[in-house]
Amino acid sequence: MSDMQVIKEAVIGGNAAKVKENTEKAVAEGVDVGIILNDGLIAGMNVIGVRFKNNEIYVPEVLIAARAMHAGMAVIKPLIANSGVREKGVVVLGTVKGDLHDIGKNLVGMMLEGAGYRVIDIGVDNAPDKFLKAVQEHNPQIVGMSALLTTTMSHMKATIEHLGAYRDSVKVMIGGAPVTQKFADEIGADAYAPDAATAVEKANQLVAS
Amino acid sequence: MRLPAGTERTETGGLDEMYTARERVLAALNHSQADRVPLALGGSWYGVTDNLYFNVLKKVGLEPSVPPFRPKLSHTVNYYDDRLLSALDVDIRHIWLGFSENGAPPSGGGTDNWGIEWVETEGYRGAKSHPLANATIDDLDKYNWPGMEGLDRGQIRARIQEIRRSGEYAIAGRAVNSYGLFELCCLLRGHEQFNVDLLIEPDFARALVEKVADVFYRLTDCYLDAAGQDIDILELPGDDYADNRGLMISPQLFREFFAPHWQRLIALIKSRSPEIKVVFHSDGAISALLEDLIAIGVDVVHPLEPLPVTDQAAVKQAVQGRLVILGGVDIKEALSGSRDAIAVEVRQRLANLAQGGGYIFAPSNHLQHDIPPENLITLYREASELGRYPLTF
Numbered sequence: 001m002s003d004m005q006v007i008k009e010a011v012i013g014g015n016a017a018k019v020k021e022n023t024e025k026a027v028a029e030g031v032d033v034g035i036i037l038n039d040g041l042i043a044g045m046n047v048i049g050v051r052f053k054n055n056e057i058y059v060p061e062v063l064i065a066a067r068a069m070h071a072g073m074a075v076i077k078p079l080i081a082n083s084g085v086r087e088k089g090v091v092v093l094g095t096v097k098g099d100l101h102d103i104g105k106n107l108v109g110m111m112l113e114g115a116g117y118r119v120i121d122i123g124v125d126n127a128p129d130k131f132l133k134a135v136q137e138h139n140p141q142i143v144g145m146s147a148l149l150t151t152t153m154s155h156m157k158a159t160i161e162h163l164g165a166y167r168d169s170v171k172v173m174i175g176g177a178p179v180t181q182k183f184a185d186e187i188g189a190d191a192y193a194p195d196a197a198t199a200v201e202k203a204n205q206l207v208a209s
Numbered sequence: 210m211r212l213p214a215g216t217e218r219t220e221t222g223g224l225d226e227m228y229t230a231r232e233r234v235l236a237a238l239n240h241s242q243a244d245r246v247p248l249a250l251g252g253s254w255y256g257v258t259d260n261l262y263f264n265v266l267k268k269v270g271l272e273p274s275v276p277p278f279r280p281k282l283s284h285t286v287n288y289y290d291d292r293l294l295s296a297l298d299v300d301i302r303h304i305w306l307g308f309s310e311n312g313a314p315p316s317g318g319g320t321d322n323w324g325i326e327w328v329e330t331e332g333y334r335g336a337k338s339h340p341l342a343n344a345t346i347d348d349l350d351k352y353n354w355p356g357m358e359g360l361d362r363g364q365i366r367a368r369i370q371e372i373r374r375s376g377e378y379a380i381a382g383r384a385v386n387s388y389g390l391f392e393l394c395c396l397l398r399g400h401e402q403f404n405v406d407l408l409i410e411p412d413f414a415r416a417l418v419e420k421v422a423d424v425f426y427r428l429t430d431c432y433l434d435a436a437g438q439d440i441d442i443l444e445l446p447g448d449d450y451a452d453n454r455g456l457m458i459s460p461q462l463f464r465e466f467f468a469p470h471w472q473r474l475i476a477l478i479k480s481r482s483p484e485i486k487v488v489f490h491s492d493g494a495i496s497a498l499l500e501d502l503i504a505i506g507v508d509v510v511h512p513l514e515p516l517p518v519t520d521q522a523a524v525k526q527a528v529q530g531r532l533v534i535l536g537g538v539d540i541k542e543a544l545s546g547s548r549d550a551i552a553v554e555v556r557q558r559l560a561n562l563a564q565g566g567g568y569i570f571a572p573s574n575h576l577q578h579d580i581p582p583e584n585l586i587t588l589y590r591e592a593s594e595l596g597r598y599p600l601t602f
Binding site: 180195 | 330333334335404408455459462
């Protein structure tokens with residue numbers, strides 16, 4: 001198995017110590033940071049995303065894989081800035097006003113990071129203005145909003161409206177248990193993702209469009 | 210407890226026969242059909258949130274409200290009103306233990322009887338901290354697990370007498386705790402960490418689940434002491450193992466960590482009162498766990514949510530005669546719609562789930578305040594009308 005294959009398999013298996021060790025080894029051997037990132041860490045998370053979507057693995061397996069990926073990221077992060085490696089895009093992610101449920105949002109964040117995005121997680125219970133401020137500060141390509149309750153869902157529409165002129169440059173993706181494609185269409189969101197793996201596919205489509 | 214007269218005569222579901230509400234429910238619990246599908250509301254996961262409750266009371270002229278059964282107004286659902294249930298032709302009446310109700314954090318936030326700290330926003334609560342986030346196995350022994358003090362047997366007996374005086378209803382015990390094994394461990398430990406524990410620290414996870422299950426066991430024992438001979442149905446603490454697309458943990462992890470403790474709890478209930486039917490709740494697309502639930506002794510499952518990935522009719526057929534379905538009614542879209550939309554929803558659920566009995570009509574989750582009050586009334590009227598056996602659609 002090649003070094004990158006070892007890292008990839010260790011990410012898939014959720015073995016953080018092995019990912020860290022082999023990433024350090026690869027760096028010491030002078031392997032290009034972009035290769036470690038794309039062929040090792042992200043490649044592993046891609047497999048996780050597919051298996052998760054197909055119900056072959058579940059949330060705990062995704063979480064340990066994400067932790068393993070982070071162990072490798074921590075090693076190469078200081079080197080990325082000077083490496084010429086570009087992130088795939090920036091995503092601002094949060095739950096809407098009144099909604100404290102962040103499990104789904106966190107999973108989406110992990111999957112997006114695993115796919116090479118920089119994720120700005122603004123946490124839970126975000127009024128429209130908090131999303132706007134995060135957009136102004138971080139200049140993302142995508143804003144991701146999540147809601148678990150039928151009663152807090154309505155804040156998604158208010159948030160989209162509040163983004164105002166920024167809507168020209170920012171795509172909005174929404175998700176959460178009560179959210180549907182129909183609702184997304186009604187409030188003028190650009191994409192609806194029913195689960196964390198699909199969120200990555202939708203994000204890829206949004207940044208490509 | 211005896212099977213009431215009438216349930217054996219239900220094969221044809223003759224409209225002329227008179228059934229009490231309890232007989233109607235027992236028929237469904239025994240996989241048969243009475244004069245109509247029994248209706249449920251006000252259970253652990255299918256109640257009416259406060260604002261909707263107040264709106265409906267106004268609509269049906271029943272103001273003022275009853276006192277809250279959750280004295281600290283600690284939940285989105287704090288009222289249990291027999292008058293409203295009567296107005297809606299609901300066939301079940303609930304009792305509650307008082308553990309979660311009295312041990313909850315005060316309105317606005319605070320610490321509950323498990324030591325979990327809560328914050329409140331717009332009436333909904335979220336956990337602010339996880340008391341066992343950094344715990345080791347040894348810490349679990351030292352943790353201040355909730356005791357049984359403060360449980361009031363007299364109050365439970367009084368509530369049973371109140372129900373008995375009001376009519377012949379099936380009596381259901383609401384869950385002893387607001388959260389089940391998996392969810393409570395997530396709250397105590399932190400959601401992400403507990404999920405990781407299941408794979409990386411299995412000994413810790415096993416020990417934590419056991420500690421929580423032990424408390425449930427003692428609570429259930431107390432409950433049965435007070436009401437075991439009077440209740441027809443007991444709701445287990447609700448535990449979400451699935452989301453909209455499928456299970457959140459593998460069936461193997463469910464079998465290894467959780468099923469044995471649920472089984473232990475159900476065995477306790479059946480050993481004390483064999484006639485009690487046990488209800489298990491999980492949100493989401495839970496179909497892949499139903500055979501496991503049947504195997505550990507679950508009698509009734511709530512809610513079998515109407516999700517794109519769940520073929521309710523096929524699931525019903527697969528478990529017919531072995532597992533009763535409670536719930537199934539969409540609360541996301543249909544109930545905000547027109548009278549016709551509600552009738553379509555009711556017809557759809559009945560067609561999927563009610564054929565041949567073994568079905569109790571109820572919402573898939575608490576009815577939220579975004580539902581117009583007249584729609585709640587319409588929902589139960591339609592169910593009462595359209596649910597007459599034999600079904601004609």
